[in-house]
Amino acid sequence: MPIARVRDFLKPHGLQPLVFEEKLHTSEEAANKLGVEVGQIAKAILFRSNEDNYGLFVAAGDVRVHPKKVKALLGGKKQKMASPDEVVEVTGFQVGAVCPFALRQDIPIYIDESIQRFDKVYTAAGIAESLQPISFDQLVKITNGIVIKASQED
Template identity: 45%
Template sequence: MEEVLQRVKDYIEALPIELKVIEFEEGSTKTAQMAADQLGVTVGKIAKSILFLAQGQPTLVVTSGDVKVHTNALKKILGAKPKMAKAEECIELTGFPPGGVCPFALKAPIKILIDKSMERFDVVYAAAGTANTAVPITVEELLIITQGELVDICGE
């Protein structure tokens, strides 16, 4: 896991903006709610990165921690029925384990969709490659860094 975290740190260091990785005690942030509790924020500020496959094509969906992806809305965008990637597929395609998927510094280029639910917050906290790390980042910075598309796939 150290090499995964180092990959994210190296990626961040090369960016023209200043971001930092926050590390937590192992096991203290297994869920979005636990991460929010550690950070002293609402669960909505936790950016969940979920990998979906549609006709074999990967798409990383980044949402607020307090919403669920509407697969019908995602299907309309992707043009095919999406299914959540298995843990092995997630690691193979992103280089990160589920629960620690960083929306940038990915192993290979992947289409990224960022849900509008994140716009409610000045800062959100994305995983930094492991389940016990976070990177505070604005949605605007996230859109720029990931070259992601802002979409409404969780609804209100």
């Protein structure tokens, strides 16, 4: 069960996911539920290059990851978002519930600096009904994330 894997991973860090009765289908729904800005709902997007290099990009919910940055980091001639099947295979999570920790495969995690403007953000925590409150510094530390500027404002 993905939520159990996330809980086991987070426990030594003193973190515990929030679990809700209903699924949170969008960043807007999650922000409304928590009473926070959409930007505080961190999104984790798995990209793949044509050379099968994967990278998980984590950014604030109100920005987009710039394609040129993905290309520069993953290499290859073409990059695209991973398919739903690839997301499950690489991360162990369904699209919409991908968190940046407790991943099935060891891949680079790129954390956009857009998240730094918030004291706390909320990442998915393995299932559509869960979120993990976390600070920028905690997120970087527990993921061994690489801080980058990958975003452009929507």
